[in-house]
Amino acid sequence: MNNSRNIIIGIAVLVILFSYPFWGSFGKSAAAPDISFNTPEIQSLAEAQCIEDAEFMRGNHMQLLSDWKVSVVREGNRVYVSEANGEEYNMSLQNTCLECHSNKDQFCDACHDFADVDPTCWTCHVE
Amino acid sequence: MIEKAFKEASKYYYGWLLFLLVLIGTGFGFYLVQLNQGLTVTGMSRDVSWGLYIAQFTFFVGVAASAVMVVLPYYLHNVKEFGRITVVGEFLAVASVIMCMLFIVVDMGMPMRVLNMILFPTPNSPMFWDFMVLTGYLLLNILIAWNVLEAERKAISAPKWVKTLTYVSIPWAVSIHTVTAFLYSGLPGRHYWLTALIAPKFLVGAFATGPALLILICFALKKFANFDAGKEAIRKLSIIVTYAFSITIFLLGVEFFVAFFSQVPGHMHSLQYLFMGSHGHNAMVPFMWIFAILAVIALYLLINPKTRSKDGTLIIACIAVFLAMLIEKGLAFVVAGLVVNPFGRITEYLPTINELFITLGIWAIGIFIISIFYRIVISVKENTGI
Amino acid sequence: MLNKGGEVMDINRRKFIKFGGACALGLGVMPLVNVVASNNPKFLPSSKALAGNKWGMAIDMSKCDYCNDCIDACHLAHNVPSIGNTKEEVKWLWTEPHENALPYQSHDYVDESTKNRDVLVLCNHCENPSCVRVCPTQATFKRKDGVVMMDYHRCIGCRYCMAACPYGARSFNFSDPRPHIEEVNKEFPTRTKGVVEKCNLCDERLSVGLPPACVEACPNGVFTFGDLDDPNSDVRKLLASSYNIQRKISYGTKPKIYYIV
Numbered sequence: 079m080n081n082s083r084n085i086i087i088g089i090a091v092l093v094i095l096f097s098y099p100f101w102g103s104f105g106k107s108a109a110a111p112d113i114s115f116n117t118p119e120i121q122s123l124a125e126a127q128c129i130e131d132a133e134f135m136r137g138n139h140m141q142l143l144s145d146w147k148v149s150v151v152r153e154g155n156r157v158y159v160s161e162a163n164g165e166e167y168n169m170s171l172q173n174t175c176l177e178c179h180s181n182k183d184q185f186c187d188a189c190h191d192f193a194d195v196d197p198t199c200w201t202c203h204v205e
Numbered sequence: 206m207i208e209k210a211f212k213e214a215s216k217y218y219y220g221w222l223l224f225l226l227v228l229i230g231t232g233f234g235f236y237l238v239q240l241n242q243g244l245t246v247t248g249m250s251r252d253v254s255w256g257l258y259i260a261q262f263t264f265f266v267g268v269a270a271s272a273v274m275v276v277l278p279y280y281l282h283n284v285k286e287f288g289r290i291t292v293v294g295e296f297l298a299v300a301s302v303i304m305c306m307l308f309i310v311v312d313m314g315m316p317m318r319v320l321n322m323i324l325f326p327t328p329n330s331p332m333f334w335d336f337m338v339l340t341g342y343l344l345l346n347i348l349i350a351w352n353v354l355e356a357e358r359k360a361i362s363a364p365k366w367v368k369t370l371t372y373v374s375i376p377w378a379v380s381i382h383t384v385t386a387f388l389y390s391g392l393p394g395r396h397y398w399l400t401a402l403i404a405p406k407f408l409v410g411a412f413a414t415g416p417a418l419l420i421l422i423c424f425a426l427k428k429f430a431n432f433d434a435g436k437e438a439i440r441k442l443s444i445i446v447t448y449a450f451s452i453t454i455f456l457l458g459v460e461f462f463v464a465f466f467s468q469v470p471g472h473m474h475s476l477q478y479l480f481m482g483s484h485g486h487n488a489m490v491p492f493m494w495i496f497a498i499l500a501v502i503a504l505y506l507l508i509n510p511k512t513r514s515k516d517g518t519l520i521i522a523c524i525a526v527f528l529a530m531l532i533e534k535g536l537a538f539v540v541a542g543l544v545v546n547p548f549g550r551i552t553e554y555l556p557t558i559n560e561l562f563i564t565l566g567i568w569a570i571g572i573f574i575i576s577i578f579y580r581i582v583i584s585v586k587e588n589t590g591i
Numbered sequence: 592m593l594n595k596g597g598e599v600m601d602i603n604r605r606k607f608i609k610f611g612g613a614c615a616l617g618l619g620v621m622p623l624v625n626v627v628a629s630n631n632p633k634f635l636p637s638s639k640a641l642a643g644n645k646w647g648m649a650i651d652m653s654k655c656d657y658c659n660d661c662i663d664a665c666h667l668a669h670n671v672p673s674i675g676n677t678k679e680e681v682k683w684l685w686t687e688p689h690e691n692a693l694p695y696q697s698h699d700y701v702d703e704s705t706k707n708r709d710v711l712v713l714c715n716h717c718e719n720p721s722c723v724r725v726c727p728t729q730a731t732f733k734r735k736d737g738v739v740m741m742d743y744h745r746c747i748g749c750r751y752c753m754a755a756c757p758y759g760a761r762s763f764n765f766s767d768p769r770p771h772i773e774e775v776n777k778e779f780p781t782r783t784k785g786v787v788e789k790c791n792l793c794d795e796r797l798s799v800g801l802p803p804a805c806v807e808a809c810p811n812g813v814f815t816f817g818d819l820d821d822p823n824s825d826v827r828k829l830l831a832s833s834y835n836i837q838r839k840i841s842y843g844t845k846p847k848i849y850y851i852v
Contacts, residue, residue, distance in 0.1 A: 145634070151742045154738075156640075157635040161633070166635075198783075202782055204780060204781060244763070244766075245679060245765035250678035250679060251680060251759075313747055314785030315748040316747075318745070318746075322727050332725065391724075392757075393843065394755075546759055547757055547758055547759035548687055548692065
């Protein structure tokens with residue numbers, strides 16, 4: 079097969095290009111995200127408690143927001159009962175979450191930029 | 206088999222492909238502008254919310270469905286003369302369906318959400334069904350054409366399941382254009398579209414346009430690629446175009462009677478806008494009269510057996526049919542249905558440069574696909590003499 | 592795969608198809624599981640929410656002095672952009688001349704006061720909505736309380752609903768609306784370019800016990816809002832006592848906006 083040389087060269091180029099994310103970041107490390115809870119609303123709370131605990135929110139806020147979206151828009155139910163403390167909250171990204179976490183840049187964006195995640199919420203939901 | 210497209214290709218062939226790629230690239234660039242700025246770069250408006258893209262989609266669904274006009278006679282009625290060109294028609298259908306899907310994607314406001322149509326299937330929506338049947342038709346034609354061609358290449362008969370798929374593709378072709386017609390004909394409030402006549406008109410118009418295009422393609426293949434479809438095949442196709450186009454014009458004509466004899470304003474308004482202009486709005490009038498002239502030329506050249514049987518005049522007739530239907534179905538039909546808005550006012554529409562270049566880019570993609578496919582077809586048929 | 596005798600056997604086509612079918616069945620059951628599991632006690636309606644089966648509205652234009660308070664309230668509350676050109680304008684509530692809004696009641700000798708009385712038009716929140724019938728993703732859907740809603744997260748911007756609506760109630764975002772919003776209401780989202788929008792019957796207000804913004808803003812009582820299913824509601828009583836008409840009844844969409852004439 080007299081094409082084998084070209085094919086092997088082609089495969090080598092492909093492998094090098096596709097593995098760039100790995101060898102391109104050798105020796106570099108991004109700093110851990112610096113999340114800030116320092117907003118006037120959170121400072122004024124008696125107890126700095128979110129609607130659920132931080133562990134749950136860190137892992138599940140995406141699914142939670144998605145479930146809220148379905149419940150509010152499609153079913154008309156806007157009251158969320160917290161698992162952590164049984165309190166009732168209004169299911170609203172703008173009016174509940176951002177009420178306390180009004181520093182989107184230092185809170186939401188800090189982690190999202192680190193993880194290179196680009197949620198499309200903000201084209202519509204007002205910061 | 207795909208390597209056959211590039212074996213011993215001349216520089217003209219590569220030049221042609223390069224030219225098409227340039228058009229595709231330009232169209233893509235304009236599409237990026239559209240993605241960035243939104244559909245404001247088109248000529249569409251709150252009233253004319255569907256424009257050139259959807260009209261072209263409608264036109265090419267018709268071209269795709271028209272493959273059935275060679276498949277049906279050959280497979281169901283043993284019209285052997287079509288034997289050489291069934292794959293030509295089927296690959297044309299593949300390219301057309303791909304163009305249709307691209308026209309939909311460029312028309313969507315949120316194309317990144319296109320998967321929502323699969324994630325949230327909605328059986329009551331004709332658009333959902335359009336997506337399903339078009340995808341099915343694409344797969345059918347790819348499978349059938351590729352396997353028939355592969356069998357020809359190996360000089361054996363195609364496996365039995367290919368024939369089954371071919372039989373399925375016949376009603377399926379009718380269904381794709383019927384469902385597309387149903388997109389329009391079930392909408393209350395759009396008087397120009399609210400008629401049962403849309404589905405038959407679409408189908409018979411497609412059965413004129415598709416074979417006309419196929420005739421032109423066969424002449425082009427004879428001239429540039431030494432592929433002769435056969436005089437009988439051309440002759441039979443030209444008869445199909447004649448009858449289909451005559452019926453299409455008749456169906457268009459009866460609409461005039463319904464509108465103007467009943468004198469119901471809702472029925473008259475769109476036709477008045479198209480052919481005579483309404484309240485000073487007459488952007489479409491020149492197009493419609495060009496359509497009328499082309500239709501008359503086409504009808505004369507097709508119905509007269511002397512001109513129909515002469516290659517030169519037949520080519521003119523087919524070009525006239527294609528351009529006439531391109532104007533009527535590929536622009537006027539959609540625009541006229543929306544130009545008279547629900548408040549009785551007229552909002553005109555003309556495509557912008559952006560829309561035109563994106564449309565051109567999609568045309569180039571379709572032509573690119575058939576350029577590749579037809580070279581494979583011709584190469585296989587040359588080698589096997591089928 | 593081993594057969595009964597313990598010998599290695601190639602999987603044959605039949606078994607493969609059976610296996611594939613079983614997998615498909617299993618996957619197909621998943622959405623059912625989701626539906627059953629989603630009856631989530633954690634998501635509740637607000638106790639203050641207005642409850643109704645068939646929200647509707649009666650509009651009496653004879654009381655209107657065209658102050659535009661209703662339109663301003665609606666467009667402000669919902670971040671409706673002012674695009675500034677009629678071709679791409681976005682409007683949820685607006686006025687139309689009588690002959691355009693009510694073409695089936697228009698002829699050459701309409702009385703002067705009716706002829707000059709522009710009509711407030713908006714989405715009719717039909718009972719048999721053609722827009723809902725055509726939406727390929729159910730991004731527009733009819734809620735059980737009668738509101739025809741838009742799910743802006745799901746809309747693919749195909750604009751089929753705009754073609755289907757016989758009342759011209761829907762607008763499309765041809766470009767990013769944000770630069771065109773004069774004053775952003777931070778409590779309500781905007782929309783993004785590429786989606787269709789329309790009046791939502793203030794579902795965000797209904798769910799906290801408030802009437803729609805237009806109803807509340809009007810100083811003259813042009814709007815009467817209520818549950819058409821409740822014979823004792825204000826709107827039903829008004830409709831029972833005054834001659835009233837609807838836009839384009841013959842299309843069978845069964846609109847829920849009534850005009851007191």
